[in-house]
Amino acid sequence: MLSKREKDLIAEVWTKLIPVAEDIGSDALTRMFATFPGTKTYFSHLDISPRSAHLLSHGEKIVLAIAEGAQDIDQLAVSLAPLQTLHAYQLRIDPTNFKLFSHCMLVALAAHMGDDFTPVVHAAIDKYLSAFAAVLAEKYR
């Protein structure tokens, strides 16, 4: 459950990340591949070496989608509809991996924001990413 204050905080944080989307996104992905090697199996068609062109582009896409959702969290099911279909019918990424990625995103944010990544900010974003992942997996079955 997200309070109004948390929703505003989340929108504020993610808006600030838009200019560094490819850095944050590729960092989160690199962390995930290093820490949870099984996740690499979904990327055999891409060059996922640190800061490769593929990784920067892919990381940017993900962060921009999360940032867009953050602007109106109450409408997540609407704004994510196309991505829901993509993940359910084409990508079919096991949803357990969403948790792994979310964790690595939080670690990336902590490295990027340092002290600004307070427990309150951490809690709000963790809740948002959980909600985001849940919506993304909705069309799976």
Place this chain on the structure above:
Amino acid sequence: MVEWTDFERATIADIFSKMEYEVIGPAALSRCLVVYPWTQRYFGNFGNLYNAAAIIGNPLVAKHGTTILHGLDRAVKNMDNIKSEYAELSVLHSEKLHVDPDNFRLLSDCLTIVISAKLGKEFNGEVQAAFQKFLAVVVTSLGRQYH
């Protein structure tokens, strides 16, 4: 037996040699209590945990956070035998404290994030992987004696 690479051993030794226990321990435990509020169930006698500010400023939380972090020292000193190092503590957490072992994972996630905030870029993907592997072994060992 867990196999550790030279890089992993060096990484763990390095992180803990520079560890500020009285800062990181409290930060990790209080973060856990804020981000996963249901973990507060184990701290009914810690006084005011009413909101984030109260938790972060609570001296009992701070003291306990430091204690827990020092609990990792025995694993750092004996990385080749972490399972046996924690056998007794595992029994304690199961039989006496009745702590759901999933909480060990929650706390270790918070510790990872606190370390990441502190070290920034230096805590890159490879370092994170080594640190999380270490914590995963500790977490498994602490849960090992539950039945």
